[in-house]
Amino acid sequence: MKRIISFSFLLLIVMQVNAQKTSSLIDELVNKYSGKWPKSISFTQKTVLINDSTKIYQTWHEAGIFPDLFRIDFDRAAGSSAIFSGDKQYRFTNGKLTRTLPNNNFLIYLVGGMYFHPLDSxxxxxxxxxxxxxxxxxxxxxGKKVRVLGAKEGDLTKNQIWYDEKDLYLVRFIHNLSAKVQMDYHFYGHIKIGNAWHEMLIDFYQNGKLTQTEEYQDYNTNVTLDPAIFDPAKYGKVYWK
Known part of the structure; x- marks a missing residue:
């Protein structure tokens, strides 16, 4: 006697297979690095700001405690910094707090913060x-195989993240800030420290035009950082090397 398989049963199987397929990259990322990513980082950054033919060279000092604490000292002598804490961003000029903004720096999350949250989150x-x-x-x-999440092949108009196929480290993030502004971040020069891969170079493209480059030096992981570094009320009192 022939078995009769209902249409609803077949549809359920197809939906389950598709769900497993489309969520596999995030599943693999979290499974691979959850509990293995360093809790804290610090580094010196050689920054080049590019505006047409003009280039401005700067040295920034940066440190972070994952998942959501990060600080950039653009110019310590001038008291110019940005502190990212939770959903807030604090900007300092001449040693004084000048602006409090929403924290829209998704790079902090993508380069480490995500590995400190459960899969569903x-x-x-x-x-x-x-x-x-x-x-x-x-x-x-x-020249390398990559896995892309967020768009169909050939579509570079949507928000999307690209990962190295073998080691699952971030190599590209395309993010539309508005209908007229698209950022395209390229991550490369990765090195393995402990169980995690860390980019040493980033290029920033705005609407297809290179506007900023970053080169990391003195990169350290699992460093001891005083949480007061990320407290706006204690700005100017606590630093790191």
Whole structure:
């Protein structure tokens, strides 16, 4: 006697297979690095700000405690810094707090913060960034195979994140800040420290034009950092090397 399989049963199987397929990259990322990513980092950054033919060279000092504390000292002598704490960003000029803004720096989350949250939370946050977790494909970029999450192949108009296929480190993030401004971040020069891979170079493209480059030096992981470094009320009193 022939077995009759209902349409609803077949549909359920297809939905389960598709769900596993489209969420596999985030699943793998969290499974690979959860509990293994360094809790804290610090480094010196050689920054080049590019405006047409003009280049400005600066040295920034940066430190962070994952998942959501980060600080950039643009110019310590001038008291110029940015502190990212939770959902807030604090800007300092001449040693004084001048602005408090929403924390919209998603790079902190993508380069480490996400590995300190449960899988369901990561999927929700990635979706809130505007990345479609139901779109995924594999391609080749800069001579290496990469996995792309957030768009169909060939579509560079949507928010999306690209990862090295073998070691699952971030190599590209395309983020539409508005209808007229698209940022395209390229991460490379990765080195392995402990169980995690860390980029040493980042190029920032705005609407296809290179506007900033970053080169990391003196990169340290699991360093001891005083949480007061990230307290706006204690700005100017606590530093790190």
């Amino acid at each position: 990561v999927k929700k946050t990635i979706s809130n960034i505007g990345i479609d977790i139901n779109e995924e494909y594999t391609t080749t970029w800069k």
